Amino acid sequence: MQGIRWLSYTRVHLIKKHKLPPRPKFTPSLESQCEEKFLHGGRGPGGQKINKCNSKVQLKHLPTGIVVECQQTRSRDQNRKIAREKLALEIERANTPGQSGTIREKALQQWHQQSKKSKERKAKGKHEQHRQERELQELEKLKQEQDIIKSMMGS
Amino acid sequence: MPRVAPRLLKKALKAHSLLPLLLPACRSIEQSAQEFRWIRNELPNMKQVRQACLQRFKLVPLQYILGNQPFGELDIVCRPGVLIPRWETEEWVCELSERLLGSMGPLNSPFPIWDLCCGTGCVGLLLQRRLGPGCSLTAVDVTDAALGLCVENAHRNDLERPRLIATDVLTKKIVPDSRISLLTCNPPYIPKNQFAADTSPSVKRHEPQLALIGDLEFYSSLVNTWIHHTDSFVYEVGDRRQIEYVMHGIRDDPRLQLEWCVGYRLDSSGCPRVVYGYKAESSLAGALSGYGDLLYIPPGAGK
Numbered sequence: 463m464q465g466i467r468w469l470s471y472t473r474v475h476l477i478k479k480h481k482l483p484p485r486p487k488f489t490p491s492l493e494s495q496c497e498e499k500f501l502h503g504g505r506g507p508g509g510q511k512i513n514k515c516n517s518k519v520q521l522k523h524l525p526t527g528i529v530v531e532c533q534q535t536r537s538r539d540q541n542r543k544i545a546r547e548k549l550a551l552e553i554e555r556a557n558t559p560g561q562s563g564t565i566r567e568k569a570l571q572q573w574h575q576q577s578k579k580s581k582e583r584k585a586k587g588k589h590e591q592h593r594q595e596r597e598l599q600e601l602e603k604l605k606q607e608q609d610i611i612k613s614m615m616g617s
Numbered sequence: 618m619p620r621v622a623p624r625l626l627k628k629a630l631k632a633h634s635l636l637p638l639l640l641p642a643c644r645s646i647e648q649s650a651q652e653f654r655w656i657r658n659e660l661p662n663m664k665q666v667r668q669a670c671l672q673r674f675k676l677v678p679l680q681y682i683l684g685n686q687p688f689g690e691l692d693i694v695c696r697p698g699v700l701i702p703r704w705e706t707e708e709w710v711c712e713l714s715e716r717l718l719g720s721m722g723p724l725n726s727p728f729p730i731w732d733l734c735c736g737t738g739c740v741g742l743l744l745q746r747r748l749g750p751g752c753s754l755t756a757v758d759v760t761d762a763a764l765g766l767c768v769e770n771a772h773r774n775d776l777e778r779p780r781l782i783a784t785d786v787l788t789k790k791i792v793p794d795s796r797i798s799l800l801t802c803n804p805p806y807i808p809k810n811q812f813a814a815d816t817s818p819s820v821k822r823h824e825p826q827l828a829l830i831g832d833l834e835f836y837s838s839l840v841n842t843w844i845h846h847t848d849s850f851v852y853e854v855g856d857r858r859q860i861e862y863v864m865h866g867i868r869d870d871p872r873l874q875l876e877w878c879v880g881y882r883l884d885s886s887g888c889p890r891v892v893y894g895y896k897a898e899s900s901l902a903g904a905l906s907g908y909g910d911l912l913y914i915p916p917g918a919g920k
């Protein structure tokens with residue numbers, strides 16, 4: 463009966479954390495469909511005359527017109543990577559019917575609810591404690607992901 | 618101190634009591650908030666965060682306060698007395714390394730790189746990281762502070778210690794012991810008469826003038842001396858005039874005009890940023906021809 467639990471008379475397939483649909487990937491073929499811009503605010507002289515610590519990366523997916531930006535870190539290299547993750551996520555979202563997130567996000571939500579229920583149910587053995595710690599870490603990751611999404615909506 | 622509108626100050630104060638301190642350096646609320654997040658993330662306690670904001674209010678560069686600046690995948694230690702790497706420099710170095718790698722692959726034959734006016738070492742060290750152990754780096758600067766930081770940065774990024782030469786690159790005294798494959802240089806290029814008017818207050822007040830003020834002398838030493846020891850060069854510039862100076866120096870020289878291709882590059886803000894050249898016959902020609910736009914090709918050389 464692994465992976466199956468009886469919930470109010472309905473048989474439900476449990477979401478396994480390690481079997482979640484993967485995070486959308488930014489593939490080399492996506493790279494070739496993108497236009498990248500670096501925005502440093504204003505024209506001005508630049509070079510040695512000024513020292514700007516921000517570097518905003520803007521990535522546009524030409525076929526869909528989706529645009530993402532990132533200036534989260536001080537590293538242009540990092541910002542470029544994050545922008546690519548964001549874009550992959552956005553493209554996946556656009557490709558997912560309905561508006562409540564990607565397949566992965568839905569699965570994560572479901573997993574979240576399911577583990578909350580099971581937490582209420584189960585006793586706290588040592589084994590359980592371990593599991594919960596792991597779960598907390600996963601939740602943390604989930605939260606981070608949601609933060610990324612939020613900050614994307616914000617900026 | 619640049620003036621900040623009272624309306625902005627009030628708005629910043631609402632967000633956090635320290636945020637107004639960042640406004641003179643950052644100019645906008647968004648930018649200040651961004652910087653504040655970085656400061657908070659990187660400093661261990663509120664006391665230090667406060668100190669940092671107070672320094673920032675005096676326009677001390679953020680990189681001197683936090684002690685580093687990312688440069689490509691390198692983490693470059695920054696300290697007062699040595700110029701902070703600029704994004705424009707990072708941009709042309711990244712692009713250059715990608716081109717070199719793309720056309721030559723990881724190096725297996727020796728590839729001597731000399732980085733003149735090395736400062737923190739960012740240019741040479743990023744090339745070394747990307748091109749791999751095949752390249753050997755010689756870093757030249759006139760100040761010991763720069764050379765010391767350059768070694769520290771090699772160490773911090775797990776790179777082989779470059780050979781250091783403490784000298785004035787404008788004298789003709791150094792003769793490289795072997796042929797240089799790639800000569801890079803980001804020389805001081807702000808003309809003295811523009812320094813007061815065009816340079817930002819933070820730079821003027823806190824970065825070393827020796828690293829900033831200069832003009833054609835470095836490009837002149839390139840076309841008169843350094844070019845004879847290398848197969849290719851990439852020099853950062855501050856304006857178009859400096860590019861043209863190098864181009865003319867090569868085109869008008871009876872020997873150089875037969876061998877050298879010269880081109881330039883704009884940065885992503887559209888400003889002239891690099892003058893570069895290579896011997897048409899050299900193995901680097903394939904990698905470098907498309908690096909920017911060519912201004913001069915020797916007679917008889919195919920593209």
Ligand SMILES: C[S@@+](CC[C@H](N)C(=O)[O-])C[C@H]1O[C@@H](n2cnc3c(N)ncnc32)[C@H](O)[C@@H]1O
Nearest residue numbers: 700702734735736758759763785786803805828
């Ligand atoms: C614009 S900074 C470049 C630093 C570093 N390469 C970078 O891109 O961030 C110029 C450097 O040249 C050095 N310098 C200035 N005049 C020099 C000279 N005549 N000979 C050698 N180095 C010199 C300064 O000490 C400074 O480190």
